Amino acid sequence: MKHLIPEFEKLKARFPAGFESSLVLPCVRRIQEDRGFVADADIDGLVDYLGVPRIQIEEVLSYYTQFRRKAIGRWHLQACRNVTCSMRSAERLIDHLSQRLGVAPGQTTPDGVFTLSTAECLGSCGTAPVVMVNDAYHENMSVEKLDRLLDELQGS
């Protein structure tokens, strides 16, 4: 995490003085983007750098669904299963994904290429059903579109 400190310094400059505690979320996010997950050494580094209690960082890591302590697949598929997406075939999509990848939501394929997750409303119901692939929203999905997308990702 040490190599990110210059970036963290820039971030800090945008906040009022005394807001070190607020930097926990953005720093954790940046670390996760960098490493793919948050390791013990990152927590140690952040405790030193921000001067916040270790328990605060651990609580944040366990509280927010986007943060993780372990590596996941190269492509993270997050299929929304909230009300509108379910009304627009999300349940069938998730079943299809599960079958095609041979994993249940929450699991990663043995080759480490895909992790399948379910998500709650992603704020994109007008273009339901929605599947996130890493950071990108894929909207108005269907089994056919999803299959094409998986073919592409598999080969990339």
Add this chain to the structure above:
Amino acid sequence: MPGKQLLMTFPVTATSHTLAAYLARGGYATLRRALATMKPEDVTKEVTASGLLGHGGAAFPAGRKWGVVHLNDHQPHYLCANADEGEPGTFKDRWILENAPHLLLESMLLASYALQVRNAFVYIRGEFDLPYRRLTAAVEEAYAAGYFGEDILGTGFSCDVVVYRGAGSYVCGEASGLLSSLEGKRGYPRNRPPRLTVQGLFKRPTVVNNVETLANIAGIIAHGAEAYKKVGTAKCPGTQLVSISGHIARPGVYEVEYGYPMAQFLFEDCGGMLAGQPLKCIVPGGISTKVLTAAEVEPLTFDHQSFAGAGSSLGSGGMIAIAEGTCMVRLLQVMLRFYHHESCGQCTPCREGMGWMHRIIDRIVAGQGQPEDIDSLYRISRLQDGMTICGMGDAAGYATVGILDKYRSEFEYWIREKHSQLEGNLEGAVHA
């Protein structure tokens, strides 16, 4: 167009979100004029006089919230735009963030001036990608043009803004949970009093307003409270963004003038139901508002009084149109699974109640329901009413009671026959 428009006033193009396009539409002229000619309290007076209502869900008057902040109390004040947009069915703030980010920023500057805020924040949900990139690009443009930072436009007024990303938590949309998160902690909502306008972010007076609420400020200051009040109804001024989804022909974001007829909105503006299916009911304003049957909603006008009269509310404007043939038991199951997943666990009635309701509905769907399960769902819903730190306990109760009151027979059928009356179908009569 469903009535007059105050926000969606320009054609969306590949560049209409940029600073250049915003300036060409007259952007930041209001800020320039207000900083030169108005006192901070004049801005608040105008907002109060306009009757602007909060668009985050509770329709609390913005001026009344702002009025609590004392300008000369020798401590920092903070402003936070709530861009968490987590209420299922809601995707309207996203329209502003993607298409009119400078309208939000100019409005936040006006609000910051009114409330004497040196540091403002936008708390945006962690999943939002394009909205985040558009907003941060706009912030950089605004800084480069001198609209943020020290001594803005040479007026002596200084203000900074930080875009802060959430990380996946529904309760972080609740204003006090949001501030806990912005302090870099778990998004635990806090007991009130004290109000956030007295003790908010790091215990300083803080105004949290929804993105859409704030986006209206620039227009109100530009044209005056009187002009704003001419739009909408006497009791319900202005417009509200509606994000409509579900079994509707033309889902999307619409700006609807208060007082507009609902039947016309649904069946003309939104093109009616998908594939011409009959309408069964609508969720009017996010899943935490009570469903209204087709017969109940069609005669209504789009305003708070009309919807309150029908026993529901416009909430966050997250409307979901549900076609005949949709199984309400399965729909409630999806909702209760969500609430259970999102309960932050601080309050016993919410933490235990959500789990309990979720287990009951799962049991009914598994064909193992008992006749008394329906009464249990009612009882647990009422248990949470007003007994919790934040509104989520109540919200889950409203959603449950709304569906049970109107579709009890579907629950009785499933419990009795051990299967759905409607094959557990959520996709309406037409499978996509």
